[in-house]
Amino acid sequence: MRGRFAPSPTGYMHLGNAWTAFLCWLQVRQAGGVLVLRIEDVDEQRSKSYFAAAVLEDLAWLGLAWDEGPDISGAYGPYIQQERYGKYRVVLDLLRSRGILYPCYCSRARIQSVSAPHAGEHAIYDGHCFGMGTAERLAMTKKPSWRVHVPAQDISFVDGIYGRQRCFLPTACGDFVVRRADGLYAYQLAVAADDGDMAITHVLRGRDLLSSTAQQIWLMQLAGWTAPQYTHVPLLIDSQGRRLSKRQYGISIRQLRSSGLDSQSILSYMAYKGGLVRRAALYTHEELVRQCRLTDIRTDDIVIDDDVESAIHLMRQPL
Structure with a gap:
């Protein structure tokens, strides 16, 4: 398996971006595959290099390690669209x-x-x-x-x-x-x-991109490549039904991190809200890989708590 997470560096990573990154990482790690990090900065007007650097920093802090990417050499580079x-x-x-x-x-x-x-x-x-x-x-x-x-x-x-x-x-x-x-x-x-060029075999991304597939x-097919297998996942939304945005205050990974939260709590919260685990508790990365099943994800978008910071703090109960 060759999966990929391909964020656009147009703002700081928020909880919705982290949700997709977590599921990409989970899918690949459970299959023992290779995770590719690709920076999709083809929109030159909105993309910023400091946001791209922040993506790498936030993913590393979350513990969602990748195997190929802008900072790791690989046979399928470069891993930045503008290159x-x-x-x-x-x-x-x-x-x-x-x-x-x-x-x-x-x-x-x-x-x-x-x-x-x-x-x-x-x-x-x-x-x-x-x-x-x-x-x-x-x-x-x-x-x-x-x-x-x-x-x-x-x-x-x-x-x-x-x-x-x-x-x-x-x-x-x-x-x-x-x-x-x-x-x-x-x-x-x-x-x-x-x-196609990176030989990606599995694409996991938000369901808002289903219509582009x-x-x-x-x-x-025209270029002679084999299309990957696709998994589109529900989005994280607020209580008003709005999808999470990089413009919304307080839900960026940096903001959650600065409030004293740790990566395990954030990942455990997303796994619980998404129905991947049954108990609202603190899970290690290894436990999440063992226990989460992507087939348990429902099709409806996932409503996060209005006070998401406090809700994530409550996950700090060890199993």
Whole structure:
């Protein structure tokens, strides 16, 4: 097994990020596999090097050790997206050679006004620029983004938590952007190229990314890679039903650490709230690896306590 945790360095790690990291670590350690830490900083405007450094520090403090990453040499590096642009260019050239890459000149306002909403997560592009002629394209002055034209094809996979998924590409994702108008590579292309090139066999991530999986599998198949097995997990949310955010005060790992909490208490709290252990008690890392079962995770999002700091303190009862 080759699993990966791939955080975006756009803020300090919060409890929701730690939840996913913990489950990635747990899945790999239980299988005796290799855990890859990859920094997904393809969004250059929002990503900061000091946040990337903080990710490594917080993960190390939590005791969620990795086997390959920015600070550990490995055969599949580099492990930072901004150092992998050459690999993305190869995939982009492949799409161009297949005749399915095309420039899109549509404004964001137009896309939102004419595209069909999909599952409340994103809009499905109507393909307006795909049929545009050469003369019409030459007359355009706006710098285009680049989209890939998807075929009328089903992509099926079995998710480790949410079961069988069947996605018809034109209605599940539509023609999607692989390079933005500002020249930056889009998330879908970068992630598919990274997972394929790094020989990742298992992907565990938040269920909010479930709707992105079909297009990533399709891109990997086009490039000749074997798609990994996917497990999408419920998110941690507050009592108002809001997913945890890096902008929320008091739930960052740094804030919890500064309040005097230790890593065992935090991991034990997440394991208990997520239904991985039955007792609200303090567990060692070794006990969590032995006792937690990913198959026990329910599909509903997990509501954390309003006073999460006090709730985690209560976990400090040894077994």
